[in-house]
Every structure is written in C-alpha cells, then in structure tokens.
Amino acid sequence: MRIVAAAGELRDALAPARREARTIGLVPTMGALHEGHSSLLRAASAECDVAVMSLFVNPAQFGPGEDLARYPRDRERDAALAADAGVDLVYAPAAEEVYPAGFSTTVEVGGLTDVLCGDPNRRGRGHFRGVTTIVAKLLNLVEPDVAYFGQKDAQQAVVIKRMATDLDYGARIAVLPTVREPDGLAMSSRNAYLTPADRRRAPALHRALRAAADVAVPGAAARDALAAARAELSGAGIEPEYLEARDAEDLSPVEAFNGRPALIALAARLGDARLIDNVVVGATTDPGGQENR
Ligand code: AMP
Secondary structure, eight states, rough: OOOEEEEEHHHHHHHHHHTTTOOOEEEEEESSSOOHHHHHHHHHHSSSSSEEEOOOOOGSSTTTSSSSTOOOOOHHHHHHHHHHOOEEEEOOOHHHHHHHOOOOOOOOOOSSSSGGOOOOTTOOOOOOOOOHHHHHHHHHHHOOOOOEEEEGGGGHHHHHHHHHHHHHHHOOOEEEEOOOOOOOOOOOOOGGGGOHHHHHHHHHHHHHHHHHHHHOTTOBBHHHHHHHHHHHHHHHTTEEEEEEETTTTOOHHHSSSSSSEEEEEEEEEETTTTEEEEEEEESSSSSSSSSSO
C-alpha cells in the first residue's frame, strides 16, 4: 500500500491503472477508521482493481463551534486498517494542499441540503457545501469507476448522488449498509466522545428507529411512527435534535407511509457527541442493496 500527500503524486500513481483500463474504487474518509469504514474499503478492494482511500479531516465541513480541533486522528492505525482491508493507495493531503491560498470555488447542492443536518437553524448548509466541494475535488482527481459511501450518513449519500448526476461524474455512487456495534449503536468516529454513561444510553437511538420502523407499515401515519421512536428516546432521557420521516430519494417530508422507501432519521446530542442514525422502511432492501435493520 502506498501513501501519497500531493495531488500530482496521486494522479501519477493512478496513471498506469488508467492506461491499462483497470477499474478504480474510491472511499473518502476522515480517518479514525472503524468497521464501518472497513466495510467500504473491503468492497472497493473486492469490486475494483485499484482501491483508493482518501484520509482528510476536511475543515470546510465543520461549523465554527464544532469538533474539528479534537476530531480523533491516528494515521498509523488508519494505515494499518486500510492495508488490512486491501487498500492499494491512500491520499492523505494536508489542508494547504487541498485549499491553497486563493482557493475560492465551492460546490453546493440546492434543496436537499436545507433539511435534516443542513437545516439553517441547526448545523446549516455550510456543512454539506464543505462535503460536496471536497468530494467533487476527489472525484476529479481520482476519476473512480465507483465511489463508496455509508448509509449511516443517509443525507450525505443522497446529496452526493444528486451532485454526481447533476455534474455528470462518471462514477457510480455505491451506498453500503450501516455497520453497528452488537448493541445496535451505529459505528462512528464520534462515539469516542461518549462518556461510559452516555455510551450505555446510546443504543436507544437504534432502538427508537426500530420502534418507528415497526409502526411504519404502508398506510401508517408518520407521526405515529415518530411517536414510538420518541417514547423510546425519552425512556433513555434523550431529546433528539431532529427526528423525521422523509422520502429516501428526494428527502421530501412523508406524512403517511405508502410503500415507497422512506427514511426515518434522527440526530441527538449525548454530552459532547452529536450522533446521527437512520433506518429505511418501505423497501425490503436499502439503497445499498442489503437489509438495513
Ligand atoms: P467519515 O470518516 O465519518 O467521513 O466517513 C467516511 C465514510 O464512511 C462515509 O461514507 C460514511 O457514511 C461511512 N461510514 C461512517 N460510519 C459508518 C458505519 N457505521 N457504517 C457504514 N458506513 C459508515
């Protein structure tokens, strides 16, 4: 496995693969790898001839009061896990490489980024602008055949699919199922912020989503499903930042379930950790093609 830090080195390293028409898979990450990342890396390695991982804690997607400075970083462990998962090439640039002096272009997807995690009253659209700008740069540099993302960040996946379609990226956007701890907690680099007491409460997020999914049969009202989730959360003393049912493809609000895939998504702050999770109902398979519960 090779690690490069400059865009030019990345292009050079990929040139032979491109010349020989070998397929390239890209997995963008911010490091602090866990099994959720590894599942994407293994898929890229299994499905593509060359598996590329980017490792960059992207300042542009953090808001002013957010956790950029203390985001967990462990390059050596990440490199070992990436190699284990079959990664061939790691692109780990410094911030100045990605955003040199004078950098002034952004990529922004409208509409889809105004809701849930992009609600201007909460995190704001700046988060997704940061995500789509870096992912656009990575797609341009790597020119992958497939780019892999996790269903854990469901809105991010929807937004990136939209961007890839709108901007004519050739890459297929693959979305793979959320990997969970044995007690149901979605794996996340931010779980490291949880105190032992909050770690014990945290599985209530997934229990709440499952309770909602049990109610969310065709014909059921979204408010009833969300009430079931809310009851589970309040039993654990958790007040969600948001808890909503939305169309899984266009994120429009869902009032009643009708058999179309619907996303039930939540965000909640437990101490210093802001956690998000979701389930997809109304489809036997999730957008990644595997069971999501
Ligand atoms: P991050 O390093 O948090 O930016 O995540 C990099 C990629 O890994 C994103 O596509 C995430 O959606 C995905 N990911 C993060 N956590 C999980 C998980 N628990 N299961 C599956 N994919 C995940």
